[in-house]
Amino acid sequence: MIVKALAFYMFSLVAVGAGVLxxxxxxxxxxxxxxxxxxxxxxxxxxxxxxxxxxxILVVVYVGAVAVLxxxxxxxxxxxxxxxxxxxxxxxxxGALVGLIxxxxxxxxxxxxxxxxxxxxxxxxxxxxxxxISNTHALGKILYTHYIYLFQASGMILxxxxxxxxxxxxxxxxxxxxxxxxxxxxxxxKASIELKxxxxxxxx
Amino acid sequence: xxxxxxxxxxxxxxxxIFLALAVMALLMLGVFQKSGTxxxxxxxxxxxxxxxxxxxxxxVFLVGVDARGRDEAFCGMFVTDPFAVFWKILVLIGAALxxxxxxxxLVRKGLARFxxxxxxxxxxLGMMMMISANDLIALYLGLEMQSLSxxxxxxxxxxxxxxxxxGLKYFVLGAVAxxxxxxxxxxxxxxxxxxxxxxxxxxxxxxxAQPPSIGVIVGLVFIxxxxxxxxxxxxxxxxxxxxYEGAPTPVAAFFAAAPxxxxxxxxxxxxxxxFGDLLPQWQQIIVFISIASMILGxxxxxxxxxxxxxxxYSSIGxxxxxxxxxxxxxxxxVRGVLIYMAIYLFMTLxxxxxxxxxxxxxxxxxxxxxxxxxxxxxxxxxLALAIFMFSxxxxxxxxxxxxxxxxxxxxxxxxxxxxxxxxxxxxxxAAFYYIRVVKVAYFDDPVQPLDTPVNxxxxxxxxxxxxxxxxxxxxxxPILTGAAAAAASLFGG
Numbered sequence: 001m002i003v004k005a006l007a008f009y010m011f012s013l014v015a016v017g018a019g020v021l022x023x024x025x026x027x028x029x030x031x032x033x034x035x036x037x038x039x040x041x042x043x044x045x046x047x048x049x050x051x052x053x054x055x056x057i058l059v060v061v062y063v064g065a066v067a068v069l070x071x072x073x074x075x076x077x078x079x080x081x082x083x084x085x086x087x088x089x090x091x092x093x094x095g096a097l098v099g100l101i102x103x104x105x106x107x108x109x110x111x112x113x114x115x116x117x118x119x120x121x122x123x124x125x126x127x128x129x130x131x132x133i134s135n136t137h138a139l140g141k142i143l144y145t146h147y148i149y150l151f152q153a154s155g156m157i158l159x160x161x162x163x164x165x166x167x168x169x170x171x172x173x174x175x176x177x178x179x180x181x182x183x184x185x186x187x188x189x190k191a192s193i194e195l196k197x198x199x200x201x202x203x204x
Numbered sequence: 205x206x207x208x209x210x211x212x213x214x215x216x217x218x219x220x221i222f223l224a225l226a227v228m229a230l231l232m233l234g235v236f237q238k239s240g241t242x243x244x245x246x247x248x249x250x251x252x253x254x255x256x257x258x259x260x261x262x263x264v265f266l267v268g269v270d271a272r273g274r275d276e277a278f279c280g281m282f283v284t285d286p287f288a289v290f291w292k293i294l295v296l297i298g299a300a301l302x303x304x305x306x307x308x309x310l311v312r313k314g315l316a317r318f319x320x321x322x323x324x325x326x327x328x329l330g331m332m333m334m335i336s337a338n339d340l341i342a343l344y345l346g347l348e349m350q351s352l353s354x355x356x357x358x359x360x361x362x363x364x365x366x367x368x369x370x371g372l373k374y375f376v377l378g379a380v381a382x383x384x385x386x387x388x389x390x391x392x393x394x395x396x397x398x399x400x401x402x403x404x405x406x407x408x409x410x411x412x413a414q415p416p417s418i419g420v421i422v423g424l425v426f427i428x429x430x431x432x433x434x435x436x437x438x439x440x441x442x443x444x445x446x447x448y449e450g451a452p453t454p455v456a457a458f459f460a461a462a463p464x465x466x467x468x469x470x471x472x473x474x475x476x477x478x479f480g481d482l483l484p485q486w487q488q489i490i491v492f493i494s495i496a497s498m499i500l501g502x503x504x505x506x507x508x509x510x511x512x513x514x515x516x517y518s519s520i521g522x523x524x525x526x527x528x529x530x531x532x533x534x535x536x537x538v539r540g541v542l543i544y545m546a547i548y549l550f551m552t553l554x555x556x557x558x559x560x561x562x563x564x565x566x567x568x569x570x571x572x573x574x575x576x577x578x579x580x581x582x583x584x585x586x587l588a589l590a591i592f593m594f595s596x597x598x599x600x601x602x603x604x605x606x607x608x609x610x611x612x613x614x615x616x617x618x619x620x621x622x623x624x625x626x627x628x629x630x631x632x633x634a635a636f637y638y639i640r641v642v643k644v645a646y647f648d649d650p651v652q653p654l655d656t657p658v659n660x661x662x663x664x665x666x667x668x669x670x671x672x673x674x675x676x677x678x679x680x681x682p683i684l685t686g687a688a689a690a691a692a693s694l695f696g697g
Contacts, residue, residue, distance in 0.1 A: 149217075149278035153333060153345040156224060160326045160349055163231070164356035167319045168371075172240075 008048055015041035028074045036067045053136040216277040216284040219266040219292065220332050226259040227325045234318035245318075246311050252318035253303055256325050260300040267292045274693060276338065280400055283338035290542060290690035291335045291469040294549055298462035299328040301553050301665050306454030308659040309560055309568065315361055315452060323360075324458060327353035331466035335473070340389040340399035343470065347385070347434065350463060351378050357458070358451040370450030377443045381433035388426025395419040404478035421485055427474065428489055434467035437527065438496035441520045448516035453568065456512055457556030460519045465545050468523065472530055472541055476694050483533045490531040495626050497524025502633035511559055511572050514637065515552070518596060521634055522548050528627055529611040532618035535691050540611035542687035547595075547607040547676065554669030555592045561585060561658045561666070569654070572641055577650020585658055588670040590642045595673045597635035603676035 018038035022031045039062045046055035073079075143151050214221060230252050237248035267289055274285040303321055310316045330350030337343035355378060359371020393399050395417050396407050408416055433440035448456040475486060501521020508514040526548070529540030561582075562569050578586040595604035608631060615624040658666070676683070 146279050149281050150341055150345055153342070153349065156326070156329070157345065157349045157352060159228075160323070160352045160356075163319060163322060163326070164352060167317070167323070167356055168359060168362055 004048060008045070011041045011044040011048065014038075015045065028079075029071070032067060032070045032074055035070065036063050039063045039067065051135060053134075053139055056136075214277055215270070216275040217282050217336070218270060219263050220329060220336070222266055223259065223263050223325065223329045223332065226262075227322060227329060230255055230259070230318075230325070231322050234322060237318070239317075242314065242316075246316035249310070249316040249318045249320065250307065253307055253321040256321040257300050257303050259325065260296050260303070260328065264293055264296045264300075267296065280402060281339040281342045282333075282336050283401075284336055285690075286686075286693040287469075287473065287690040288336045290546075290686050291465060292332050294546055295328060295331045295335065295462045295466050295469075298465060298549050298553065299324055299331075299458070301669075302454060302458040302461060305457070305553075305557050305560055305662045305665045307661060309452065309454050312563070312566070312568070313361060313452065320357060320360060323353045323357045327357070327458075328462065331462060334466050334470045337470065337473070338401045338477075340392065340401075343474070344382075344386060344389065347470070348382065350466065351382070351434075354378075354459065354463060357455050358447055360455060361452050366450035367452060370447045373450075374443055374447045377433065381430045381440065383430075384426050384433075385430025388423040388428075388430060391419050391423030391426065395423065401474075401478040405480065408479060408481050410481035416482060416485070421482075424479055424482065424486060425489065428471075428486060431467065431471045431474065432493055435464060435471060435523050435527075436520055437493045437523050438500045438520065439493075441497070441500065444520055445513045445516040448512050448519075449510055453512065453556065453560055453570070456515070457553065457560070460515060460552045460556065461549055464519060464523065465549060468526055468541065468545055472538060473694070475530060476533070476538060480533075487531060487533055490527055491620065491623055494524045494527035494531055494623060497521060497527065498627055498630040499524075502630040505634070505637050508637070509571055509573070511562075511575075511641070512570050514572065514641075515555060515559070518634070518638075519552065521630070522552075522596075525608060525611055525627060525631070528615050528620070528623055531620060531623060532614040534614070534618060535695050536617055537611070537614035538694055539687045539691035540614040542690055543610045543683060544607040546683050546687065547603040547673070550669045550672045551592050551595050551604055554588060554666060554673060555596070557662050557665040557669065558585060558589045558592070561654075561662050563655050564652060565655070572644055573648075573651075574654065575641065575645045576648035577645075577653060579646035581650055581653040582656060582658070585666065586645045588666045589645055591670050591674055593638040593642050597638040598631050599635075601677040603673045606676060606680065 015038050018034045018041065021034040022038065025031050025034060039058060043055040043058045046052070046058060233255070234248055234252045237244075237251070239245040239248055270284075274283065276283050303324055306320070307316070310320060327350050330346050330348070330353060333346030334343065334350060335346075337346050355371055355375040358374050359368050361367035389399070392404070396404060398404060398407070408420070429440065433443075436444040448459065451459065475490070479486060497520050501517050501519075501524055505514050505517035505521070508517065522544075526541050526544045529537040529544065531537070532540070559570060560568075562574060564574070575589070578589065591602065595602035598605045598608045608627070612624045612627060615621075615627070657663075
């Protein structure tokens with residue numbers, strides 16, 4: 001039990017700390033790296049709650065795709081982040097207000113559970129948790145049986161979006177140097193290396 | 205191994221599965237064809253388009269052969285019944301005819317790429333899923349598959365600013381409509397606890413003691429708004445003229461034909477199926493949408509110079525007439541909708557075939573004034589155009605008259621007299637601009653004649669649709685009996 005509590009505090013402290021560093025660090029690349037750290041720690045928290053599927057998805061989707069995409073944007077586009085940051089503090093009152101409203105709403109919900117214990121049941125899952133089966137297994141069981149139609153249809157929709165993105169953006173460019181493995185392998189040392197005798201004191 | 209028959213399990217969805225596999229196979233075929241030069245790309249596009257048309261024809265047969273009453277699959281998420289069969293055959297015919305007549309235009313504009321037919325097939329698959337949806341999630345997925353493909357083909361001419369604008373406009377507004385639809389679905393699910401149409405129909409059964417809760421009504425209105433956008437009914441029609449004008453003409457023809465039919469089918473299924481007993485709640489909305497669409501379609505088109513914009517407003521008006529049948533909310537009304545949309549499909553495809561044949565030199569022209577003197581230079585095409593225009597304005601004995609007749613009859617029987625009267629009056633106004641096109645074609649002097657001869661594949665579509673529209677009165681059997689059976693199946697008959 002104590003190990004679990006320690007792990008919880010470790011993950012949550014690192015997650016919160018990394019979250020603060022995401023918005024406070026000056027270098028955008030560092031921000032993205034801290035974001036990845038925050039995602040990993042959030043995944044650790046999910047594992048502690050027994051939601052290992054969510055943890056995997058978080059790592060695969062957010063770290064694997066979204067964070068890398070951020071990294072591409074940060075490193076490949078010439079955005080002046082210092083200029084973006086100017087006047088940052090003038091939004092502080094509005095941001096603080098939104099934060100306060102969210103906090104108040106959370107307090108109302110948690111307070112509701114304390115004052116009316118029966119209300120907690122409203123948020124409970126409609127079905128009891130399945131015993132001795134991991135939730136990845138349980139999801140797979142329902143996704144590939146009951147929801148197979150929707151699952152396959154979603155796959156087709158993703159295929160459509162892929163085809164669409166390629167149709168709308170792919171252009172055949174002239175003068176691109178593509179790798180041609182056949183030509184690379186066909187080259188011989190004899191044809192591509194030329195030995196020259198350089199006389200001292202003269203160039204080639 | 206057990207002797208469980210998996211084929212039997214997915215049998216109702218056999219046409220969809222066939223189409224999905226065929227699209228993927230054609231996609232592979234297209235990708236591995238040579239497409240280095242424009243001519244090679246056009247060749248591979250021609251091959252894939254040809255095979256796509258064959259695929260669609262085979263799918264029509266699969267749909268027709270397997271028609272055997274109501275059947276469900278995938279845990280009740282997918283349903284096939286005579287209603288679905290009727291619509292699916294029309295949608296497949298619409299898609300096939302569009303593909304047949306679009307080849308020439310695409311080559312001329314340098315757009316001949318095989319992805320066009322692939323996306324049309326994907327959209328058609330989405331439409332078939334919409335028509336067969338028996339669950340709110342299945343409905344949304346079908347709609348989204350159709351819409352995503354349509355957004356892309358609207359912007360298919362990506363070097364043209366207007367086409368890109370059309371695609372972007374359609375995408376943004378379509379996303380808003382999808383959002384409304386999803387919000388409505390979530391409300392319905394939250395207040396009823398199910399997304400299945402059969403369960404919803406049971407929950408909202410009219411014999412219940414307590415009326416449906418306000419959350420359900422709000423959800424229903426949101427779903428209705430989302431679907432009204434997809435059928436381009438007023439007040440969700442704003443995108444239609446711009447998208448039709450900006451998109452390449454074959455794409456506009458496709459938009460006006462197949463997706464519109466599928467969306468109307470979906471609207472009818474959702475309203476009559478799960479929410480059938482909530483008729484008093486949604487009838488007034490449909491009546492309003494119908495009246496507004498008819499009036500806007502009639503008056504806004506009067507000033508149009510561009511024939512594609514004219515057809516956009518005409519399609520808005522036509523949806524208004526079709527919705528009269530839905531407003532009646534009974535079997536006669538639904539039969540009216542089915543007959544109306546079936547005839548509308550052929551009239552619209554025929555008119556767009558005429559528009560696709562309008563070219564002068566290398567340029568495609570699309571002003572109504574460009575049609576001047578068509579009666580002298582292209583007598584056959586002018587005759588076909590006149591048939592479609594008279595039919596669209598509802599002059600007997602052409603097919604369009606019967607379409608209007610059946611919906612107006614349904615409205616009278618359901619005692620919606622105001623709706624029927626407004627419908628007749630607005631079709632009189634609409635007749636003005638349809639017949640003006642005929643007047644320009646026959647009585648104005650040609651400034652500069654259009655090119656002869658008309659492309660062969662466009663000619664085939666023209667002759668086919670004109671024959672159907674002209675001789676519908678002599679042999680209306682297939683459409684009438686099909687529509688009657690389809691409507692009966694929706695009402696559990």
